[in-house]
Amino acid sequence: MGSEIDDAISFTDLEDEKENILPLRHGRSARILHEVLSSDADQLEIKINWFEDKLKNDIENKFNIYVEYINWLQESYFKGPNDFLLEVIERCLTSMKHEEQYRNDPRYLNIWLLYINSFFQDSMRDRRDIFIYMFRNKIANLLSLYFIEFSKLLLEMGNYNECHDFLMIGIQNHALPSGQLLNKINELEEFFQLNNISIDRNDNDSSLDHLLLKYGNILILNKDLKDILASKKLSDNISNENNNNNNKRKGNNNKKLEIRADNEDHGDSSSTKLDIFKDNWTNFETKASRLKENRSLVTPLQSNTIIEPMKQEAESIISNVAGPSSKISIFNDDIGRTKPVYKLVSIDGQKPERIDCNFNLIYSKDNEFSLEQLLATMTGCYNKSNKRKSNSSVEAQTGEVKKSKLNVDTEN
Amino acid sequence: MSFFPAPAVNTSGTFSTMANQTDLANDIVINNPAEDSISDIAFSPQNDFLFSVSSWDGKVRIWDVQSGTAQGRAQYEHSGPVLTTRWSSDGSTVASGGCDNTVKVFDVATSQSRQVGSHSGAIKSLRFVNCGPSNAECLVTGSWDKTIKYWDLRQPNPITTIMMPDRVYTMDNKSQLLVVGTAERHIAIINLNNPGTIFKATQSPLKWQTRVVACYNEGDGYAIGSVEGRCAIRYVDDEMQKKSGFSFKCHRQSNPNRAAGSQNQSLVYPVNSIAFHPVYGTFGTAGGDGCFHFWDKDHRHRLKGFPSLQASIPVVNFNRTGSIFAYALSYDWHQGYTGNTPNYPNVIRLHPTRDDEVKEKRKK
Numbered sequence: 001m002g003s004e005i006d007d008a009i010s011f012t013d014l015e016d017e018k019e020n021i022l023p024l025r026h027g028r029s030a031r032i033l034h035e036v037l038s039s040d041a042d043q044l045e046i047k048i049n050w051f052e053d054k055l056k057n058d059i060e061n062k063f064n065i066y067v068e069y070i071n072w073l074q075e076s077y078f079k080g081p082n083d084f085l086l087e088v089i090e091r092c093l094t095s096m097k098h099e100e101q102y103r104n105d106p107r108y109l110n111i112w113l114l115y116i117n118s119f120f121q122d123s124m125r126d127r128r129d130i131f132i133y134m135f136r137n138k139i140a141n142l143l144s145l146y147f148i149e150f151s152k153l154l155l156e157m158g159n160y161n162e163c164h165d166f167l168m169i170g171i172q173n174h175a176l177p178s179g180q181l182l183n184k185i186n187e188l189e190e191f192f193q194l195n196n197i198s199i200d201r202n203d204n205d206s207s208l209d210h211l212l213l214k215y216g217n218i219l220i221l222n223k224d225l226k227d228i229l230a231s232k233k234l235s236d237n238i239s240n241e242n243n244n245n246n247n248k249r250k251g252n253n254n255k256k257l258e259i260r261a262d263n264e265d266h267g268d269s270s271s272t273k274l275d276i277f278k279d280n281w282t283n284f285e286t287k288a289s290r291l292k293e294n295r296s297l298v299t300p301l302q303s304n305t306i307i308e309p310m311k312q313e314a315e316s317i318i319s320n321v322a323g324p325s326s327k328i329s330i331f332n333d334d335i336g337r338t339k340p341v342y343k344l345v346s347i348d349g350q351k352p353e354r355i356d357c358n359f360n361l362i363y364s365k366d367n368e369f370s371l372e373q374l375l376a377t378m379t380g381c382y383n384k385s386n387k388r389k390s391n392s393s394v395e396a397q398t399g400e401v402k403k404s405k406l407n408v409d410t411e412n
Numbered sequence: 413m414s415f416f417p418a419p420a421v422n423t424s425g426t427f428s429t430m431a432n433q434t435d436l437a438n439d440i441v442i443n444n445p446a447e448d449s450i451s452d453i454a455f456s457p458q459n460d461f462l463f464s465v466s467s468w469d470g471k472v473r474i475w476d477v478q479s480g481t482a483q484g485r486a487q488y489e490h491s492g493p494v495l496t497t498r499w500s501s502d503g504s505t506v507a508s509g510g511c512d513n514t515v516k517v518f519d520v521a522t523s524q525s526r527q528v529g530s531h532s533g534a535i536k537s538l539r540f541v542n543c544g545p546s547n548a549e550c551l552v553t554g555s556w557d558k559t560i561k562y563w564d565l566r567q568p569n570p571i572t573t574i575m576m577p578d579r580v581y582t583m584d585n586k587s588q589l590l591v592v593g594t595a596e597r598h599i600a601i602i603n604l605n606n607p608g609t610i611f612k613a614t615q616s617p618l619k620w621q622t623r624v625v626a627c628y629n630e631g632d633g634y635a636i637g638s639v640e641g642r643c644a645i646r647y648v649d650d651e652m653q654k655k656s657g658f659s660f661k662c663h664r665q666s667n668p669n670r671a672a673g674s675q676n677q678s679l680v681y682p683v684n685s686i687a688f689h690p691v692y693g694t695f696g697t698a699g700g701d702g703c704f705h706f707w708d709k710d711h712r713h714r715l716k717g718f719p720s721l722q723a724s725i726p727v728v729n730f731n732r733t734g735s736i737f738a739y740a741l742s743y744d745w746h747q748g749y750t751g752n753t754p755n756y757p758n759v760i761r762l763h764p765t766r767d768d769e770v771k772e773k774r775k776k
Contacts, residue, residue, distance in 0.1 A: 340747050344677075345619075345640065353664070355620075355680040356700060357639045357746045362621055368595045370581045370621065371682070372451070372495060373556065375468065375745040376534060381492045381511035 013037060024074060025117075036076045044077060063099070066092040067107050070114070089115050097137060109140040113149060124157050141173055144180040151184065160197050164188055431718045431769075440762040442482045446471060449742035449758060451510075452496045455731040458503030463731070463738060465760060466494035472508045472518065477736075477762055488518050488525035496537045500549065505565070507551055509535025515553050517565055528565055533557030537583035541590060543604035552607075554580030554592055562607060572608045576600055582624045586688075587631035589648065593622040599636070601648055617644045617659060626686035628709075629693045633657075635709070637683030639746075643697060645709050658712065663699030682746050685727045689734040692771050696737060698725035700746045704739055708772045716769040723757040734770060737763040 014021075014033055021033065036044070051069045058065060070092065073085045092111060102108045112134060120126040131150040140146035147170030154163035167185045175181060192198070343359040346352040362369050369377075446467035456462040461478040462485070472494055473487040492512035499506055506518040511534040518525040533556035541552050543562070550571060551563040556579040561570035577598035584591055590602040597616040602609070616622050618638040627634045633647035633656075644659035664680040681700035688695045689706075694715060698704040702720040707713070724744040730737055741759040743752050 340751060342679075343640075345680075352677050353640065353680045354677045355640050355682075357680075357682050358748050358751075359620075359639075361748045362639065368578075368621055370536075370579070370595065370623075371745040372536060372581075373579070374748060375449075376493065376511050378745075378749055379468070379493060379511075381534065 010034075029075065032075050047072070047076070063092075063096055063102050063105070063108070066096070067111070070111060074114075086115075086119055089119075097139070103139050104142045106143060106145065109143050109146055112139065113145075116149075124153065127153055128157065142175050144170060144175045144177055144184075146170075147173075147175055147181060148184050151188070155188070160192065164192075429716055431716055433719060435769075436718065436721075436761070436763065438764055440477055440480065440482060442475070442760040442762075444758055445473065445475070445482075445760045446758065448493070449744070450726055450740035450760060451494060453727050453729045453738045453740060453760070454498045454506075455729060455736070455738070456499045456503045457501050457732050458499075460731050460733055460735060462503075463729075464497045464499065464506045464508070465740075466497040466508050466510065468493040470494060470510070470512075472497050472506065472516075474506065474518075474520070475760075482760075482762075486518070486520070486523050488516070490514065490516060492534075495534060498538055498540055500540050501542075507538055507540070507565075509538050509553050509555075513555070513557075515551065515563060517551075528563050529561070529568055529570055531555035531557045531559065531561065533579070536580050539583060539585045539590070541585050541604055541607075543588075543607040545605070552583070552585070552590065554583040556580065558594070560592060574602075574608065574610065577613065581622055584625050584627045584634065586627035586629055589627050589631040589634070591625045591627055591634040593625040593636065595621075597622055599625070599634075599646075601634075612648065617646070617657075618642050623683050624686050626688055626695065629688055629690065635686050635688075635695060637686050637697060637699075639682040641678075641680035641683060641699065643683060643686070643707075656710075660712070662697055662705060662707075663701050663703060665701065681724075682744070684725060684744055685729075685739075687729045687737075689730055689765075689770050690732055691734045694770050694772055696728055696730070696770075698728045698739055700724045700744055702741065704728055704737075706770050711772060715771075715773070721761075723759070730765075735765060737765050737770075739763065 011030070014030065014037065017037055021028065051065065051072070054065050055062060055069070066088075070085070070089060073088060077085060089111060093115060096102050096108060112130070116127050116130050120130065128150075131146075131153065134140060134146065135150075147167055151163045151166045151170075154160075154166060164185070167181055167188065170181045171178065171185075340356065341358040341360055343355040343357060344352060345355060361374055362371065445465060446469050448468035448470075450465060450467055452466040454464050456464075462474065462476050464472055464474045466472045470490050470493055471487050472490070474485045476483050476485045490508065490510045490512045491514075492510050494508050494510035496510070497506060497508040504520055506520060507515065507528070508518070509515045509531075513532065513534060514530045515528040515535060515538065516525050517528055528551070531553065535553050535555045538551060538553040540549055541562075542549050543552075548564075551565060552560055553563065554560045554576070558576050558579055560574050560576060560580060560583070562572045563570050576592055576594050577600065578595035580592055580594050582593040585604070588604045590604055590607070592600040592602070593616070594600065597618070597620075599614045599616055599622070600610045601612040601614065603611040616636050616638065618636060618640065620638050620640040622636055622638055624637040625634050626637075632649065632652065633645070636644040636646060638644075641663045642659055642661055644657070646657055647653040661678075661680075663683055664678045666676060666678060679701075683697055683699050685698045686695055693710075694706055694708050696704055696706050702723050702725060703718055704725055705717045706715040708715055721741055723741040724746065725739050726742050726744040728737065728739040739761055741757045741761065743756045743758075745751070
């Protein structure tokens, strides 16, 4: 076994688990996969506990441990739900946020980018909000990679002006390495030319200001906007000033409420979806607490299973919400109506006959009823006649009837 | 040498022919002639185009199709569903009976209706008959109270009451023959020369419930229709019965969507009504399958079969010359209430008969 590892990894060992291995952008080491797969789950637990202990004890070295921890989790903790990775990343991001020395550490930025790209792939809006959050908190605001990644997203969203302007802000901030930023701007302008996209370049400065205002990083009266907003008292004044500075909304404010459309991306900081970014953005909410969505349980896939539409475990999920679940019966017009009833008659040597007549009705209770009698019974006039019959039976006992009855008897 | 019209020539060796929808295209259609199912249709013996219709909605309506379209002429009411109606031989009076147990007559000239008498059960069938030595016309009514009663329309009490073996389901008469079909497959034959007694009590040769009896024009026999899609051709005279009596299957179809490999079954429907052509002596039958057929009992073959109209035919009748064959499409309750739907058709159709349909075909 040892020699096998030394030479090459047998993929047959990985075959059974390949569906359960989360792909990484930069690929995975087959060796580590093999090691993890051949080791017990206990060993992973031990390692996790080791990291956690280290985090608690070695406060000086916290960030380095986090980086190591996250890298290790990515490589080795691929089985089962990656919620744990998410949790660790969020822990790391929040605890390191206020550490000045890491704000522009490329490793810290990488963790942010890992966070954005791994867990918010399906929502451009969420991704943008996180970038804005980083911008406001001055995280990685001196790193070109941040501006490049954000402008990439803005380009994806079709905000060409902002995309370009944002790279410009990066240059204004003297983000490093500046060569990358310049290359990116040239690339972008080339792209605009090729696709006949025109952007406003005339009032470059004002558009930059606008963008800065929009993303909330501007100094007003030598104070950070976030500081001003953080103090609740002044918030109203600030929003007025905010409007004054905002050309688009100037004069509009008192007349009509503006109808907010999701797609239009003008507006102010309130266009960010999340409350945390609006006033008290020093708080950082975890993804789970923000989304507040029900999630289905993630379980490892057995090999050679056919992936069918997910089986709805209605009981376990619904019962949490609505208490004891009982099935709702679906209304059916046929309830209470029976299918036509046929009488099967088979005679030797002949084709069997299926009589389209409900013999249960016409021969019920050892009595024979004609179809008309059945209908009369249904409409309620047969019972009436029966009553009359019993009432009048006495008066019907005339001699004449008796005589006739005798006749019948003799004939028989 | 053949006198047959073209459709009669077919290769199967039988005389029966199937009609198609175009043969029904000339029918006069009366949609929704009543608010409930039709129970009986009777033509005036004096007028080709006048007929009365009784219905479960408790009304008797008199229609006139002289103009080619049906026009209502009169109507009167019972206090319950009406099950039967007939005309007096002079065409002046319409009689009816039903679930209110009463016999009513309606004077066509004055449009006045009055009650003649009553039974202690619903009146299922009635006929105007000429009976006794005097050959006087009187009304005979058959009821679920297991009696038949003879009425002189001028008197409130019946002339005679005769106990029947069971509830009267059906009754018919021609000349001196009165045949009563009751529950439990009893058949009572009465010779109207001696109307007070049952001339012969017998049982239906058919296995299941009797739906209808109809007398031959000659008055020497009767046909019985039953719920199991059979007709029995019967003669009163035993010798004649031995020679000419028979029964045959009708109103049935091979199950078209039978599962592969399963045994073939006939899907069978009740025979609801039989009517004899007043001139040719042939007869029409109608059933729960929505079909009606014309038959020749003497040559034992079907003259013409008509396609299903997709609704039960509860009753059929010829007019006095046999030029019109009237039939109703209404739910006949053969599947109980489960078979009933709000949009079940309720229609009377008047089929102008052609000789090739109803006239007996001569032997080659």
